[in-house]
Amino acid sequence: MNLRTLLTLTAFLLCDAKLPGLKQNIPPNELPSNPTQNAQALRLLQFGSKNEKTKRIADQYAVRHRREVFDSKSYESSLIWAHSERLDENGDVVLRWVNSDSSITFRLEAKTRGYVGLGFNSARNMRGADLVVAWVDDRNGNAQVLDCHGPEFEDRAVADEVQNYELISGYQNDTHTTVEFRRQLDTCDRQDFVIGEDTTQVLWSLGPNGSDGELPKHVKSGSRPLRLLQPLSKPDDSSLMQWDVRLNGLNIPHVMATLFWCKIFKAPDLPKKHHMVGYEPIIDSRPIKNGRPVLEKDSLSPVHHMVLYECADDPDVYVWNEWAKGDGFYGPNRPPEWSICVTPVAAWAMGSKGEFLPENVGIPIGKRGGATFYMLEVHYDNQALHEVLDSSGIRIHYTPQLRAHDAALLGAGIGISALHVIPPKQRHYRTVGICGSECTNTMIPDEGITIVSVLLHAHGTAKKISLKHVRGNEELPRVSEENSYDVRYQQSRIVPGGRKFYKGDTLITECTYDSTSRDKSILGGYSAMQEMCLSFVLYYPRTQLAGCYSMTPAKEFFETFGVKEFYGVNMMQVENIFLSSSYVEYPNLPTDNQRKESEETGMQGDDQGVGFMKELVIKEPPEFRNKTFLAHLNEMPWSEPLLTEQIEKTLYRGMHMTFCKKSDDSWGAPVQIQNYPNFTELTNNDTAEKSCHYKSVRLPSVTKANSATKISMTWSVILAASMQLLIIAR
Structure with missing residues (x-):
């Protein structure tokens, strides 16, 4: 007993109160000792016990996890931050970072004089998250970081058994706290998040002023999806020039929930071949209030995605010049001559900052090497039915300094139509689009192509x-x-080292959806309430291949759902309708009557056959007779897993109609119906297995601690070990 008392008192003297003992009234989110280290402590903390034993456990934690502190006045980081992102709308929390092959270093700048929390998770909450809490002591200016995690079923922070974050520096001024720290990408610690190529939900929180080492309820919090491992965002090239391809004051009617707008642009008149090397979005959306557009800092733009297409040559230059002077057309009502604008050169979607191409590739621009005319297609998702004046578009960066290779973009995946179905109430439902060997045999050169980056695109229910x-x-x-x-x-992804792709190879775009929040089946289409499954593939050398897609043949599709015949139309006619543009429900902007009917729900514009599905009335079999196909689809017993699994398997592994489009809108290969390819599937996509023993991976120190701190740390380790033995002995 005397030894325990002596050790505890010594711990108090050495601890410097960076994580104070539990107080009389425990705030809801106050940091407890790690419950996995002592079950009795967990019980005491859960019931809010306020006795000496609880205080002793907290003090033991403070000693055991005490870390070196640094004098920010004598240390300045020499790192060059490769990336910088505002985590909140106001810029109160800014995250900067740079990574190596094995570790990542962060700089967190936050508008608070209390703690600042940073977290990493696959979900947008603290449950199961990897968390780090940082603060600067108000008394001495020393910074501290604490490695924590979120329990699986609670939104709170619990200290990790092993501390895998290393503090570099930290300081605060009258308004902000700034802390730099680092960690391994994979710490081999089960309580830490493995930072890899996938999108990470980056969590943040700000504590109230003075919350040094404590976790009372945060005053602000949020999350932002980011990919932390990505190349530098913009090259340092003084030769770069800009070409803004943007709309000019398009009035988006408040009855259009989904709207596609297309406009022709003429490329800059360049004396010689230039290369497009990057692009970024220009988002300029102004809500119309009281008849006037207004600038609002926090107003959300309805721009969902934008694609810039290269148009094949047309001898009638005069009419194309006239189109370039005009305002454009509602998507389904655009002139048929625009069908030759099918080769994408830039594809932007929500959340992306754009893309700069790898240093060895560029896309030719202008008539000397590329195209003279381009078509911008803007998709507006206006489910809130706001009236907006929009002048958004894409800023093209190009240069006369030619890269080694001429590149091009290829669109692949599932053809956009209502024949793409995701049943409701499914957690993992897969669909697939095929770019088949018949197309690549015809369109890919003998030496093959090299894929350098990919933009993966779907809508809100897609998860993989x-x-x-x-x-x-x-x-x-x-x-x-x-x-x-x-x-x-939705940020494009560099393919490290490039991927060689040869004649006869096959590309398969697979999407996995979580439709548990939906009550009705989701059909393919352009609306944000519908779904897509696409890949935009950047490759070199450029070819005439513009698109390579597939869809389920109509007959096989409807038979999968038990339907054999419709009134007034046979399956071949149905298929031809889906392969044409005649199923478009609203070929023009809405009339006054349509506006009145759509005030509440909004029209979905180019619905890719959803309206046609509502009109198809089933004739055979008798049990479904006189129902529309859409009604039949929504009445199916989707809660029966055997039914859903069989439908998924039939549509995934069954027949696929493949399309191979050239840049002039002609066929690169005949439309074919083929079986799903027969191949040995990859069982593990990792290039190398990593052996982990799930313990601390210590980082080499990047700071110099003074001798007093080293002595303090040594005694802390000895005392922590002694206390742990005493706890075990009890």
Whole structure:
């Protein structure tokens, strides 16, 4: 007993009160000792016990996890931060970072004089998250970081058994706290998040002023999806020039929930071949209030995604010049001549900052090497039915300094139509689009192409997307994949080292959806309430291949759902309707009557056959007779897993109609119906297995602690070990 008392008192003297003992009234989110280290402590903390034993356990934790502190006045970071992001709308929390092959270093700048919390998770909450809490002591200016995690079923922070974050420096002024720290990408600690190529939900929170070492309820918090491992965002090139391809004051009617707008642009008149090397979005959306557009800092833009297409040559230059002077057209009502604008050169979606191409590739621009005319297609998702004046578009960066290779973009995946169905109430439902060997045999050169980056695109219910590569009867490692897809953050992904793709190879775009929040089936289409499954593939050398898609043949599709015949139309006619544009429900902007009817729900514009599905009335079999197909689809017993699994398997592994489009809108290969390719699937996509023993991975120190601190740390370790033995002995 005397020894225990002596050790405890010594611990108080050495601790410096960086994490104070539990107080009389425990705030809801105050940091307890790690419950996995002592079950009795967990019981005491859960019931809010306020006795000496609880205080002793907290003090033991403070000694055991005490870390070196640094004098920020004598230390300045020499790192060059490769990336910088505002985590909140106001810029009160700014995260900067740079990574190596094995570790990542952060600089967190927050508008608080209390603690600041940073977290990493696959979900947008603290449950199961990897958390780090940092603060600067108000008394001595010393900084501290604490490695924590969120329990699986609680939104609170619990200290980790092993501390894997290393403090570099930290300081605070009258308004802000700034802390730098680092960690391994994979700490081999089960309580830490493995930082990899997938999108990460980056959590943040700010504590009230004076909350040094305590975790009372935060005053602000939020999350932002980010990919932390990505190349530098913009090259340092003084030769870069800009070309703004943007709309000019398009009035988005408040009855259009989904709107596609297309406009033709003429490329800059360049004396010689130039290369487009990057692009970034220009978002300029102004809500119309009281008849006038207004600038609002926090107003959300309805721009969902934008694609810039290169138009094939047309001898009638005069009419194209006239179109370039005009305002554009509602998507389904655009002139048929625009069908030659099918080769994408830039694809932007929500959350993306744009893309700068690898240093060895560029996309030719202008008539000397590329195209003269381009078509901008803007998709507006206006489910809130606001009236908006929009002048958004894409800023193209180009240069006369030519890169080594001429590159191009290829669109692949599932053809956008209502024949793409995701049943409701499913946690993991897969669909697939095929770019088949018949197309690549015809369109890919003998020496092959090299894939350098991929933009994976779907809508809100998608959770995973992968681009698979099949050669012969074997699947190769994935070209690109996203296992934590977030529609709010769609950034292109560099393929490290490039991927060689040869004649006869197959690309398969696979999407996995979580439709548990939906009560009715989700159909493919352009609306944000519908779904897509696409890959935009950047490659070199450029070819005439613009698109390579597939969809389920109509007959097989409807038979999968038990339907054999409709009134007034046969299956071949139905298929032809889906392959044409005649199923578009609203070929023009809404009339006054349509506006009146749509005030509440809004029209979905180019619905890709959803309206046609509502009109198809079933004739056979008798048990479904006189129902529309959409009604039949929504009445199916989707809670029966055997039914859903069979439908998924039939549509995934069954027949696929493949399309191979050239840049002039002609067929690169005949439309074909083929079986799903037969190949040996990849069982593990990791290039190498990592052996982890789930313990601390210590980082080499980047600071110099004074001798007093070293002595203090040594005694802390000895005391911590002694206390742990005493606890075990009890």
